[in-house]
Amino acid sequence: MAKGVWIVAEHRDGALRKVSFELASTARKLADQTGDEVAAVVVGSGVEAMAAELGKYGVDKVFVADNAAFEPYTTDAHAAAVAKAVKDNDPAILLVGASAQGKDLAAALVGKLAAGLATDCTDVKIEDGKLVAVRPMYAGKCFGEVVFNAAPAMASLRPNVFPIVETAKAGAVVKFDAGVDAGALKTKVVEVQKEASGKIDVAEANIIVSGGRGMKGPEGYGILEELAGVLGAAVGASRAAVDAGWRPQSDQVGQTGKVVSPNLYIACGISGAIQHLAGMSSSKYIVAINKDNEAPIFAKADYGVVDDLFKVVPALTTECKKLMA
Amino acid sequence: MNIVACVKQVPDTEAQIKVKPDGSGIDEGGIKWVMNPYDEFGVEEALKMKEKFGGDVTIVCVGPARAMETIRTALAMGADKGIHISDPALENADAYTTASALAAAIKGVPYDVILCGQRAIDDDSGQVGSVLAELLGIPQVTVVTKVDVDGQKVKVVRPIEGAQLVIESALPAVITATKGLNEPRYASLPGIMKAKKKPVDVKDAAALGVSADAKAKVGKFIPPPARPPGKIICADDTPEGKAAEVAKLLREEAKVI
Ligand SMILES: Cc1cc2nc3c(=O)[nH]c(=O)nc-3n(C[C@H](O)[C@H](O)[C@H](O)COP(=O)(O)OP(=O)(O)OC[C@H]3O[C@@H](n4cnc5c(N)ncnc54)[C@H](O)[C@@H]3O)c2cc1C
Numbered sequence: 323m324a325k326g327v328w329i330v331a332e333h334r335d336g337a338l339r340k341v342s343f344e345l346a347s348t349a350r351k352l353a354d355q356t357g358d359e360v361a362a363v364v365v366g367s368g369v370e371a372m373a374a375e376l377g378k379y380g381v382d383k384v385f386v387a388d389n390a391a392f393e394p395y396t397t398d399a400h401a402a403a404v405a406k407a408v409k410d411n412d413p414a415i416l417l418v419g420a421s422a423q424g425k426d427l428a429a430a431l432v433g434k435l436a437a438g439l440a441t442d443c444t445d446v447k448i449e450d451g452k453l454v455a456v457r458p459m460y461a462g463k464c465f466g467e468v469v470f471n472a473a474p475a476m477a478s479l480r481p482n483v484f485p486i487v488e489t490a491k492a493g494a495v496v497k498f499d500a501g502v503d504a505g506a507l508k509t510k511v512v513e514v515q516k517e518a519s520g521k522i523d524v525a526e527a528n529i530i531v532s533g534g535r536g537m538k539g540p541e542g543y544g545i546l547e548e549l550a551g552v553l554g555a556a557v558g559a560s561r562a563a564v565d566a567g568w569r570p571q572s573d574q575v576g577q578t579g580k581v582v583s584p585n586l587y588i589a590c591g592i593s594g595a596i597q598h599l600a601g602m603s604s605s606k607y608i609v610a611i612n613k614d615n616e617a618p619i620f621a622k623a624d625y626g627v628v629d630d631l632f633k634v635v636p637a638l639t640t641e642c643k644k645l646m647a
Numbered sequence: 648m649n650i651v652a653c654v655k656q657v658p659d660t661e662a663q664i665k666v667k668p669d670g671s672g673i674d675e676g677g678i679k680w681v682m683n684p685y686d687e688f689g690v691e692e693a694l695k696m697k698e699k700f701g702g703d704v705t706i707v708c709v710g711p712a713r714a715m716e717t718i719r720t721a722l723a724m725g726a727d728k729g730i731h732i733s734d735p736a737l738e739n740a741d742a743y744t745t746a747s748a749l750a751a752a753i754k755g756v757p758y759d760v761i762l763c764g765q766r767a768i769d770d771d772s773g774q775v776g777s778v779l780a781e782l783l784g785i786p787q788v789t790v791v792t793k794v795d796v797d798g799q800k801v802k803v804v805r806p807i808e809g810a811q812l813v814i815e816s817a818l819p820a821v822i823t824a825t826k827g828l829n830e831p832r833y834a835s836l837p838g839i840m841k842a843k844k845k846p847v848d849v850k851d852a853a854a855l856g857v858s859a860d861a862k863a864k865v866g867k868f869i870p871p872p873a874r875p876p877g878k879i880i881c882a883d884d885t886p887e888g889k890a891a892e893v894a895k896l897l898r899e900e901a902k903v904i
Contacts, residue, residue: 438861512802600660603871
């Protein structure tokens with residue numbers, strides 16, 4: 323019988339990513355309900371020390387595959403390593419981050435393990451001893467409760483949604499040989515082009531300041547960058563702004579961009595087309611700044627400001643600076 | 648060079664999604680069906696490869712009878728032939744089952760590259776391309792914005808949080824397409840006429856030896872939680888006054904800044 327709640331811990335540049343602590347905390351909560359242990363898999367090079375850190379968030383045991391061939395991440399190397407650990411230990415539940423890397427890994431594992439996966443979940447719970455995963459579908463136009471008929475039941479968790487809770491556990495290291503032959507790998511990362519440091523990705527931001535066609539051009543985003551700087555926010559964009567070449571593709575929010583659920587979403591000069599609303603309606607709080615009082619975005623906004631954004635946004639930046647000083 | 652492009656038929660992005668009262672699915676009445684936008688990027692890239700290197704583009708689709716229209720759209724864009732996997736048993740197939748059906752169909756087709764959309768905008772699962780690669784035992788590169796084929800290798804650009812990765816993969820491989828890769832062409836009128844005569848093979852699950860047992864399924868569909876009505880900030884009717892009021896509400900009421 324499959325047993326235990328597992329996570330795949332994600333790390334980059336030698337440090338665990340925040341989503342790993344979200345996964346560990348969530349796994350602990352589920353395991354306390356099923357009376358199981360929490361185990362993490364860490365695949366990388368020089369990663370053994372990460373085990374202790376995972377222990378702080380409720381991880382009992384950490385399976386570590388340490389090998390130079392695991393840096394940087396490639397799908398074939400990491401999926402093979404995680405699949406080996408899973409096959410050897412037969413966990414009931416496997417949680418992964420719904421980050422770029424986590425989604426890539428999880429989908430490959432579905433193939434390797436003949437398992438079922440609920441992608442980008444916003445809630446997970448135990449019913450009758452089994453995992454039930456809740457996830458947005460149709461970019462959030464509806465939700466689905468996913469049930470599983472195979473082990474492990476897999477879910478990828480949307481970053482920034484699940485709380486981080488400290489629970490001290492052993493985080494005991496179990497080294498394993500993933501049996502991955504570096505020479506046989508078929509893919510290779512040949513270059514990493516980093517974006518300006520400090521840039522926060524919209525998919526992982528607590529606060530998003532987003533601009534649409536109403537920004538009038540790429541220069542218009544200067545005032546959004548300033549507000550974002552004060553709030554520690556990411557800057558997002560509507561498709562109209564991306565298609566006009568004002569903002570990079572990676573900033574697009576919506577049904578054919580990123581589906582986001584930050585604590586606060588500030589929409590500036592965005593009308594609120596159905597494809598945009600789909601991508602951001604699950605944000606906790608929504609502010610809309612638009613000069614057209616009939617814009618559909620106001621139907622979703624907690625706080626609406628009908629006015630010229632070029633006057634409101636700089637004033638908002640000043641006010642936030644004052645309040646947060 | 649032989650290329651396979653996988654496509655799915657999905658509700659148009661304009662569609663309002665209504666959940667059936669018993670939560671068993673969505674109400675399909677009034678929905679306009681289109682090719683999944685991410686698959687359009689895949690088909691476009693396949694056609695570009697064909698233009699550059701020659702060869703055939705085969706479209707493979709799992710879907711009910713109406714999905715034939717989406718296959719014809721891809722053929723009208725310029726693809727050469729289609730395989731339509733149509734079986735009521737596959738209607739609510741999960742990613743593993745869908746990929747198994749695709750893999751079984753693709754095994755009978757010569758291929759150097761397989762293109763898929765990075766996710767379908769209906770179930771938003773983003774798994775089928777990856778599972779397909781695993782089942783065929785070939786490498787995968789997912790969610791890419793640039794593809795350069797060079798002999799027996801392909802180089803792609805894959806955006807991740809805060810960076811772009813340049814990844815090299817051996818061929819054959821599965822590549823999943825995302826927005827930014829290209830601008831899909833529209834089908835021309837002569838293209839639409841020609842598409843009617845292009846061959847499409849229709850197969851069912853039994854013919855492919857695929858079991859429809861789902862590993863995961865949506866037990867219940869739920870409408871999104873309603874948002875409580877918001878307020879329009881009037882304050883003293885100046886932009887500065889409204890901004891001050893919003894900042895105060897975000898700080899004191901919402902407690903998010
Ligand atoms: C297949 C498909 C997929 C799509 N996917 C997406 C997606 O993922 N994401 C997405 O965003 N869109 C998507 N769209 C596009 C969508 O339909 C809209 O066209 C787009 O969202 C509009 O962007 P916008 O709100 O910035 O522009 P507009 O609709 O033009 O709105 C601009 C707004 O700015 C306001 N404004 C102008 N000047 C000012 C000012 N000075 N002060 C205050 N307000 C001002 C106007 O009142 C207006 O409401 C998709 C469309 C299709 C067909």
